[in-house]
Amino acid sequence: MKTIFLAGAHGKMGLAIQDMIEKQADFSLVGMLTTHRSLAAIEDGHGLAGLAAIFTTLESINTKADVWVDVTKPHVAFANGKYALTHGYDLVMGTSGLKETEVDQLRQLAEEQGQSALIVPNFSITAVLLMKYAAEAAAYLPAAEIIEAHHEDKVDAPSGTAVATAALIAEARQSLPDIPASDALARGDQSQGVPIHAMRLPGILAEETVIFGSTGETLTIKQSTNNRSAFMTGVREAIKNVDKITGLAVGLDKVL
Numbered sequence: 001m002k003t004i005f006l007a008g009a010h011g012k013m014g015l016a017i018q019d020m021i022e023k024q025a026d027f028s029l030v031g032m033l034t035t036h037r038s039l040a041a042i043e044d045g046h047g048l049a050g051l052a053a054i055f056t057t058l059e060s061i062n063t064k065a066d067v068w069v070d071v072t073k074p075h076v077a078f079a080n081g082k083y084a085l086t087h088g089y090d091l092v093m094g095t096s097g098l099k100e101t102e103v104d105q106l107r108q109l110a111e112e113q114g115q116s117a118l119i120v121p122n123f124s125i126t127a128v129l130l131m132k133y134a135a136e137a138a139a140y141l142p143a144a145e146i147i148e149a150h151h152e153d154k155v156d157a158p159s160g161t162a163v164a165t166a167a168l169i170a171e172a173r174q175s176l177p178d179i180p181a182s183d184a185l186a187r188g189d190q191s192q193g194v195p196i197h198a199m200r201l202p203g204i205l206a207e208e209t210v211i212f213g214s215t216g217e218t219l220t221i222k223q224s225t226n227n228r229s230a231f232m233t234g235v236r237e238a239i240k241n242v243d244k245i246t247g248l249a250v251g252l253d254k255v256l
Helices: 012-023 036-043 074-086 100-113 125-138 160-172 228-244
Strands: 002-007 027-033 053-055 067-070 090-093 116-119 144-150 189-191 194-200 206-214 217-225 247-250
Touching (some): 100 116, 125 206, 144 160
Parallel strands (some): 027 053
Antiparallel strands (some): 206 217
């Protein structure tokens, strides 16, 4: 039985994770961290409290668990991650938008504390496959651009998935693309030499397109997620296997 503490428990992703945990015979949700606004909604009968203890601040937490799952916002996720790793939890971080220096600090903490940590830019299996295929294509087609689109409430832009994809493309390239550098804003945010164009619109949950160009031809790889239930297989695998990681790793592929 894996015991789980869920931070961001009553956001849209948190509610979906609660439902998934309830259906898993070998998972037990023992604690939740939520905002005061979300707690008020629960008390008014508009949330799923279950049997888990509910907390609104890190200082008030008095529940232990095997795994801390974090699906909060970037401005609180780093503090949550530090708390988890220094209080005996393995960490599954589904919140994107952390700074590279913050990831490095979490990595150091995981190693010092003997805990396991997994940062997952995207829990979607198809997103993991898109990144894998993009890296393979980049070895032959170095000229690439990324277009990503998410729901209007997503805070960080570009998305963690797009940044991770750009890093894989940059690593896999055998040569640099023969395209003049440009500082024009319309050319997208540059991440490791790969332009990323981000959209935030209602009616979209999450999608990413990578377009590769070469003389006389293009290759397009696209992934779309239309329902948060698509993320639950990835969340489940991350929780089950995070303890197999030494220190900190980034990417769902590390436990698949």
